[in-house]
Structure formats: structure tokens, C-alpha cells
Amino acid sequence: MVRNPFVMQCGEFHVDYKQDMAIWKIARVRWRIFMIVALFALFPMVATDYVVGLATLCGIAAIGAIGLNILTGFTGQISIGVGAFLGVGGYTSAILTTKLGLSFWIAFPLAGLTTALVGALFGIPSLRLKGLYLAIATLAAQVIILFVISRWDSLTGGTAGLVLNRPQIGSFTFMSETSYYYLMFVVLLITIVFSLNLFRTRVGRAFIAIRDRDIAAEVMGIDLFKYKVLAFFVSSFFVGIAGALLGHYTMIVSPELYSISVSIEYLAMILVGGLGSVFGSLYGAVFITLMPVVLRSVVDVLSGTFPGLEGVLVGMKEVVFGAVIILFLVYEPDGLNKIWSNIKNYFRLWPFSYTK
Amino acid sequence: MAFFLQMLVTGVVVGSVYALVALGFVLIYKSSDAINFAQGEFLLIGTYVCLTLVASYNVPFIAALLLALAFSALLGWSVEKVVLRPFIGKPVISMIMATIGLSSVLAGIVHIIWGHETRVYPPVFSEKPLQFGEVIIAPVYAWSFVIVMIWLMIFTLFFKYSRFGIAMRATADDQQAALSMGISVKTIFAIAWAIAAIVSAVGGVLLGNINGVNSSLSLIGLKVLPVAILGGLDSIPGAIIGGILIGIIESMTGGYLDPLVGGGLKEVIPFVILVIILMVKPYGLFGKKEIERV
Numbered sequence: 001m002v003r004n005p006f007v008m009q010c011g012e013f014h015v016d017y018k019q020d021m022a023i024w025k026i027a028r029v030r031w032r033i034f035m036i037v038a039l040f041a042l043f044p045m046v047a048t049d050y051v052v053g054l055a056t057l058c059g060i061a062a063i064g065a066i067g068l069n070i071l072t073g074f075t076g077q078i079s080i081g082v083g084a085f086l087g088v089g090g091y092t093s094a095i096l097t098t099k100l101g102l103s104f105w106i107a108f109p110l111a112g113l114t115t116a117l118v119g120a121l122f123g124i125p126s127l128r129l130k131g132l133y134l135a136i137a138t139l140a141a142q143v144i145i146l147f148v149i150s151r152w153d154s155l156t157g158g159t160a161g162l163v164l165n166r167p168q169i170g171s172f173t174f175m176s177e178t179s180y181y182y183l184m185f186v187v188l189l190i191t192i193v194f195s196l197n198l199f200r201t202r203v204g205r206a207f208i209a210i211r212d213r214d215i216a217a218e219v220m221g222i223d224l225f226k227y228k229v230l231a232f233f234v235s236s237f238f239v240g241i242a243g244a245l246l247g248h249y250t251m252i253v254s255p256e257l258y259s260i261s262v263s264i265e266y267l268a269m270i271l272v273g274g275l276g277s278v279f280g281s282l283y284g285a286v287f288i289t290l291m292p293v294v295l296r297s298v299v300d301v302l303s304g305t306f307p308g309l310e311g312v313l314v315g316m317k318e319v320v321f322g323a324v325i326i327l328f329l330v331y332e333p334d335g336l337n338k339i340w341s342n343i344k345n346y347f348r349l350w351p352f353s354y355t356k
Numbered sequence: 357m358a359f360f361l362q363m364l365v366t367g368v369v370v371g372s373v374y375a376l377v378a379l380g381f382v383l384i385y386k387s388s389d390a391i392n393f394a395q396g397e398f399l400l401i402g403t404y405v406c407l408t409l410v411a412s413y414n415v416p417f418i419a420a421l422l423l424a425l426a427f428s429a430l431l432g433w434s435v436e437k438v439v440l441r442p443f444i445g446k447p448v449i450s451m452i453m454a455t456i457g458l459s460s461v462l463a464g465i466v467h468i469i470w471g472h473e474t475r476v477y478p479p480v481f482s483e484k485p486l487q488f489g490e491v492i493i494a495p496v497y498a499w500s501f502v503i504v505m506i507w508l509m510i511f512t513l514f515f516k517y518s519r520f521g522i523a524m525r526a527t528a529d530d531q532q533a534a535l536s537m538g539i540s541v542k543t544i545f546a547i548a549w550a551i552a553a554i555v556s557a558v559g560g561v562l563l564g565n566i567n568g569v570n571s572s573l574s575l576i577g578l579k580v581l582p583v584a585i586l587g588g589l590d591s592i593p594g595a596i597i598g599g600i601l602i603g604i605i606e607s608m609t610g611g612y613l614d615p616l617v618g619g620g621l622k623e624v625i626p627f628v629i630l631v632i633i634l635m636v637k638p639y640g641l642f643g644k645k646e647i648e649r650v
Binding site for chain 1: 391439442443446448449450452453454456457458459460461462463464465466467468578581582585589617618620621623624627628630631634635638
């Protein structure tokens with residue numbers, strides 16, 4: 001018998017820990033998720049190339065944002081160096097595929113691994129530094145890595161950067177927007193499934209304990225140094241993967257693509273989406289990636305009535321971007337994810353919302 | 357030797373401007389535990405306001421400077437009231453992101469009003485270089501140093517003798533005790549932001565006179581971080597000494613090492629120092645060590 005998969009549960013009636021830990025809280029959710037995944041898998045069939053391209057960029061940003069959220073949202077270690085780590089991923093893949101002639105399928109995981117190692121290296125100070133000081137140290141990492149990238153001409157092509165190719169399987173090249181979307185989609189799915197499960201394991205729980213109170217966590221027997229460096233490692237792995245995907249998508253890597261403003265954009269994504277939430281990173285990535293596009297089209301519409309609006313678009317983007325960050329911080333610090341779960345909770349008991 | 361002295365003098369002058377800007381940064385951190393990533397934009401707005409008054413409205417330089425400082429004070433004051441007030445006592449990341457958001461908004465406004473191209477001040481100081489033995493100093497540099505020193509003196513006296521200065525030190529020391537002694541901590545926070553904006557504007561005007569004004573000037577806001585960390589985030593003498601040290605190191609790197617690596621090292625070396633300090637002495641030269649308990 002097929003029942004409506006979008007029927008909501010009307011409360012939580014868990015009787016043991018196994019139910020509490022379950023990803024699918026009720027069996028029917030499974031079908032709902034499968035349908036949503038199928039919807040996104042089928043979406044390029046109807047959408048134009050431009051929209052599919054935007055979706056690809058959103059997805060790649062989401063992979064990076066999930067990576068950053070593992071570090072900042074779940075483990076509480078603020079990093080302002082994501083931009084440079086994206087760059088490490090992109091450049092590793094670029095160097096391995098163009099200079100060494102390796103296949104994308106080998107270079108891609110290696111890019112993640114290299115970024116993870118670099119990330120872990122810059123995570124070592126996290127044992128002594130926390131909060132503000134760590135944020136400043138990662139900012140230094142950003143500046144130093146970018147300097148190395150733009151100066152090591154023989155390896156990285158200096159400020160001009162490197163040109164990449166799209167990946168291939170046999171004679172098939174992921175040249176079209178749609179095919180690259182599917183490549184991104186598979187990686188994104190793996191990232192989401194991995195990170196959702198990560199926080200059901202010992203390691204993930206340790207990360208959360210460190211975020212909530214690191215000294216208390218240490219007293220409980222969590223090796224702070226090991227888990228903090230591990231958090232940097234895992235987080236940077238996904239950021240590097242995202243960097244490599246982005247590099248092969250835009251087919252160019254150059255230092256100015258990985259500036260500090262990129263780091264800030266990624267921080268904004270997890271903040272707007274929701275710190276410490278896997279799906280929040282996804283919503284935030286989509287929000288921040290699409291914001292300039294939406295603003296652009298609004299300006300296009302309005303420029304008929306307000307000439308000169310075109311000229312201030314760059315400045316306007318910055319103002320809107322900053323204002324969005326501040327407004328979210330003031331009015332909904334838990335981000336889009338919280339807004340979405342508030343909506344769901346409202347309808348869970350609707351129309352008897354007073355029965356808690 | 358002449359080259360060395362020349363580099364030293366340049367370093368001290370630029371470093372003293374860093375020290376002034378870092379002073380504002382440290383002041384905010386000391387009083388309200390916030391790190392201000394928008395310091396660079398304060399600097400930019402101050403110098404642009406002054407430039408516009410001088411270049412477009414033919415206001416005399418000194419009057420324009422004072423007007424720009426008054427405007428900056430107002431800006432810092434209102435920014436604290438409107439943007440930062442909700443974040444008192446919030447987690448570090450909220451504070452960091454709030455000031456980053458603020459810097460983005462301010463940078464956007466600067467781009468909308470003043471555009472992107474570099475502008476130069478009409479010559480304010482005489483162009484005739486001063487000669488001290490082997491060292492030649494442009495008057496701009498000499499005046500900058502003098503002006504920074506005057507401001508540092510003013511602040512030293514302000515913190516030592518004025519009512520507000522003493523109240524600020526009391527607040528930095530212990531907010532609750534200050535509150536119970538009848539000090540309005542809110543007013544102190546607002547004053548700290550106003551002063552931070554003022555010193556940034558002074559720094560911006562001086563650097564603008566030396567190098568011209570464009571939006572990349574706001575990068576000084578990031579360079580202040582190594583300065584403040586070197587001296588200790590909550591130490592005012594630390595900010596001054598750190599600023600001059602970083603200025604000298606930067607200038608020496610630019611003079612001796614940059615030709616070897618092909619440039620750019622000058623911009624990075626403060627951050628390399630920053631990492632080393634954080635590894636060796638996280639609370640800087642004069643910073644107060646935090647003791648944490650569960």
C-alpha cells in the first residue's frame with residue numbers, strides 16, 4: 001500500500017537510543033528523501049544550461065561549506081583560511097593533471113588529501129590557540145598560502161595561474177553543464193552522507209564535545225590535540241575536494257580566485273545556513289551563491305527606472321552581503337536551517353500548535 | 357649604511373601610523389572584547405572624507421582633517437550603537453562575523469560613493485626633502501611622525517587624567533566593578549569605537565598623503581592584526597611598540613629581501629611573524645595571560 005510520503009510525524013516517541021540515533025526517524029522519511037534526491041537528479045533534464053551551471057556552483061560551494069562547518073560549526077574552531085585551502089585543492093589537482101599528466105580520478109582524491117594535510121599542519125596551533133587567536137592564525141595561513149601560490153612560478157604559473165581540463169572517463173569528457181552537474185551531485189551526496197554519519201560516531205561526538213567546552217571534554221578523556229587536528233584534516237579534505245571540483249569546472253586556477261573574500265563568503269554561508277548543521281551548510285551555500293545573481297537581475301529590472309544603478313552594482317553587492325550577515329546574526333543566529341525547522345515544527349502539530 | 361638608516365626611518369614612520377591604527381583596535385578589544393575587522397574601512401572613510409573636503413570643496417587641510425575626525429567619531433559612535441550593541445557577550449564567531457559584515461557594508465558604501473580609482477591629495481606638506489646627515493626624509497614622513505606622536509601624547513594624557521579616560525581603564529579592568537561604581541559601560545563602549553574611528557582616520561589621512569588613496573588602503577585594517585598580536589591584544593604600549601617594530605621589519609624586508617624573491621614578501625612578513633608569535637608567545641609581548649577554568 002502506497003502511503004503519502006510527505007505525511008509528517010506528529011511527535012517523537014523514541015523508547016531507546018537506537019531510535020534516537022537513527023537517520024531515518026520514521027520509515028517513511030526514507031521514501032521522502034529518495035524522492036527529493038530523484039528530483040534533483042532529474043532536474044537538469046528540464047532546466048536550461050545556465051540554471052544547471054548555477055546549480056553546479058551551488059553544489060560545489062555546498063561541499064566546501066559542509067567541510068568548513070565540520071570545523072567551525074561542529075568543532076568550534078574558527079577558520080578564516082578556507083579560501084586558501086580551496087586554492088590548495090584546485091592547484092594540487094591542476095598541477096597533478098597538467099604537469100604530471102595524471103588522470104583526474106587519481107588527482108581528485110589526492111587534491112583532497114593534500115589539502116587535508118596542509119589544513120592539519122595549520123591546525124597544529126589550535127592546541128594552544130582558541131577563539132579569536134585561532135581565527136587570526138588562520139587568517140595568517142590564508143595570506144601565507146596565497147603568497148606561496150602566487151610566487152612559486154615554476155609550479156603554479158604565478159599570478160597568471162594554470163589552465164585545467166575537464167575530467168574524462170575513457171573517451172567521454174564531462175564537457176557539458178549537465179554531465180558536470182552529475183559529477184558534482186555524486187560527490188555532494190557522498191559528502192552529505194559521510195558528514196551526517198560522522199556525527200553519529202565517536203569521533204564526531206568528540207568534535208561536538210570540544211566545541212561545547214574544550215576543557216571539560218579533555219577532562220572526559222578526549223585527546224584535544226588529536227581531535228582538533230583531525231577536525232582540521234577532515235574539514236580541509238572536503239574543502240580541497242570542492243576546490244578541485246571548482247578548478248576543473250571553471251577550467252582555470254589563479255591566485256585572485258582564492259582571496260580572503262572567498263574565505264569570508266564561506267564563513268557567511270555556514271553562518272547564514274546554520275552553524276553545526278549539515279543541511280544548513282547546503283541552504284547557506286545556495287543562498288550566498290545565488291544572492292549576487294538575484295541582485296544582478298533585480299538591478300537589470302530596475303536600471304530602466306533608475307539609470308546609474310548599473311555602475312554601483314559592485315558596491316551594492318558588498319553592502320547587501322554585509323547587511324545579510326549582520327541581520328542573520330541579530331535576528332536568526334541559527335540560520336536558515338532553524339527557520340526551516342521552525343516552519344516544520346509549526347506544521348507538525350498544526351492546527352493544535354498549543355499542544356507541545 | 358645610508359640605505360639602512362633610510363629604511364629604518366621609513367619603517368619607523370610607517371610603523372608609527374600602524375601603531376596609531378592598532379591603538380584603536382586594542383582599545384575596542386580591551387573595552388568590549390570585540391575584534392574589529394572594519395578598522396580598515398574606518399580608515400578609508402576618514403581619509404576619503406578629508407580628501408573630498410580638501411579637493412572638491414577647497415577646505416583648508418587642517419579644517420578638513422578636523423571635520424573628517426568629527427565625522428569619523430560620529431561614525432564609530434553610531435556603528436557601535438546600531439550594529440555592535442546586540443553582540444555584547446555573544447560567542448566569538450558572532451562578533452567576528454558581525455564586524456566582517458560591517459566592513460563589507462562600509463566598503464560597499466565607499467565603492468558606491470568614491471569608486472575604485474586611486475586619488476591623490478593636493479600637496480599639503482612642502483615637497484622639499486629634509487636632509488639629516490646621510491638620510492633624506494620627505495616632509496610628509498617627518499610630519500606624519502610628528503602628528504602620530506602628538507596623538508599618542510594626547511591619548512596618554514587622556515587615559516591618565518581625563519574622567520572618561522580613567523573610566524575606560526576601569527571598564528577594561530573589570531566591567532562589573534566599573535558598572536557598580538556608576539560608570540556607564542555602554543557610553544564607554546561607544547567612546548572606544550569613536551576613538552578607534554578617529555585614530556584610523558588620522559592614520560588614513562597620513563597614509564593617503566604618502567601613497568595616495570584607493571580602496572586597497574583598507575588592507576591596513578588586516579595589517580593591524582600582527583601589530584596588535586605582537587604587542588599583546590590588550591596592551592596599549594604593546595600596540596605602539598608592536599606597530600613600530602612591524603613597520604621597521606616590513607621596511608627592512610622590502611629593502612633587503614624583496615629584491616631577492618621578486619617582491620611581495622614585504623606584505624607577507626608581518627603575518628609570518630604573527631604565526632611565530634602565536635606559536636611561541638600567544639599573548640604577545642605585553643598581553644595579559646588568560647586563565648581558563650571549566
